[in-house]
Amino acid sequence: MERNGIEFDEDLNGVPIKSLDLILSEILAEWKTEAAELDILPGSDAHIRASAVAGQLYAAYVSGAVGVNQYLPDTATGQYLRALVKEEGITEKLATHAKGLQLEFRRDPNLTRTDVEVRIPAKSAKVITHDGVVFESTEDAVLAPNSPAAIVPYQAVVAGKNGNILAGEIIGFYAQPPAGINYVTNLDATADGSDDEDDESIRERYFEATEQEDWHGSPAWLEAEAKKIAGITSATAIKNARGEGTTDLLVTSGDGIPSQAKLDEVHTYLTDPTREPINIDLRVIAPEGIVIPIRVKAPTLTQVHAEKAYKAYLASVGGGGTVHPSRISAALINAGAPFAEVYEPAAPIVLTNTQMPLPGVVTLV
Known part of the structure; x- marks a missing residue:
């Protein structure tokens, strides 16, 4: 490819660059033009020197190409993304303990x-x-x-x-x-365990912060502020949930059902009296856990592996999804069963936006 009269033969994340071989050949060709008697064959002094120069130039091309993508929050990654989003008050959320x-x-x-x-x-x-x-x-x-x-x-x-x-x-x-x-x-389930926040989650929160409604206490503001709290992985504001002037904020922690302590933490943070009042009747709520037992035939699969596969599948469904018997079967097959027949549930279970599936008893028949 050619751009502005310069020949490029590689592409790094959409940015055209010269390959190491192209840079080396251009250097040797230029030196040969200046000194026709110069030995430029591999192993020669000229070739060794040109290779060293070409390596440094190639590194500069790569660095420049990477820099182009790290300049905007749309494409930046890692430490570059985290530096860019600080202007909107967005900082990486570290992992939390269940x-x-x-x-x-x-x-x-x-x-x-x-x-x-x-x-x-x-x-x-x-x-x-x-x-x-x-x-x-x-x-x-x-x-x-x-x-x-x-x-x-x-x-x-x-x-x-x-x-x-x-x-x-x-x-x-x-x-x-x-x-x-x-x-x-x-004797109880644990809650609130979450992983270190990844680039895409940080990027999403950045754009939510830049696009949210201006006024303090709006649904978009509540959602963005709640997701600043370590462990909170989603937040959905339901305006007028209990009548005019009320808002319910539905949150998940570690992509699961949060503890009451985490709900209280979110509510305390959003209604902090040292900040501007939000002037709404706010309630922070967790999804309703819907326990779904299964009865399946999955030859060779142990109880432990079946339970683990089923739990992972339900985690992928999340709140407001649909639990499909066919996908339960696929999850068990992926876990090692040669085939899997699901007898219960017999039909898909459709969840509302405020419901989240939880694994019940796994019965292997």
Whole structure:
């Protein structure tokens, strides 16, 4: 290709550049023109010197081409995108830890006296799910004399969506159990675990911020402000949800159902009295969880793998989607089953915009 009388033979993200070979051949050709007796064959002194110069020029072309794409938020990536969006007050949201409230430790009456206190300091006992996600208690667990169990809050050791688990997914201890304790599980689901924000999410929030309505408290403003909070992955404002002058803000955390603590955090942030009042009756709500059990025939697939595949499929559906039996079947086949017949649900389940599917009991027949 030729542009402004200059020959280019590569394209980097839409920007024409010269290849290393073209630059090298042009340098050698120019030197040969100036000194016809010059040896420019590979291995010659001239060829070695020209190769070094060509390499540096090629690097400059690449750097320039990359710079063109990093100049605008439409195409910028990584640190360049994050620097550009700061002008709109947009900063990257880091990963958050999934948290739960009911981690249960039970003592083993066969290994220790039941009439003595057992104390498990916070974070001293790591526990694990069948998928290998590790959690830890966040408060001391104290089993009083003659008390068989203690329940404490807990959180994932590593931040991220993987920490969003269902009740009962914790199956044991990561290492040795505490003295006198032989059983642990989670009695509730965890919530609010999210991954580091990616480029596309940052870009989307940037354009929402630049295009939102000007007035403080508008639906677009509420949505954009809510998504500034770590862990919040979507926000939808429902104007006049409960009558004139009311707005419901539907949010998800880690692409799932947020905890009440996260809902309270969003509401507190949006109604902060140190800022301009929003002058609306605001309620921050979570999607309604719709539990969907399945009954399937999926030969060779273990219970654990079937549950994992089904959970991943429902996560891809999200709020307001449709749960298709045929896609449940496809998810199980992708997980390793030679075929999969779904008996329940027998028909697609259509969810409203305020509903989110949650995995129920997976029955393999």
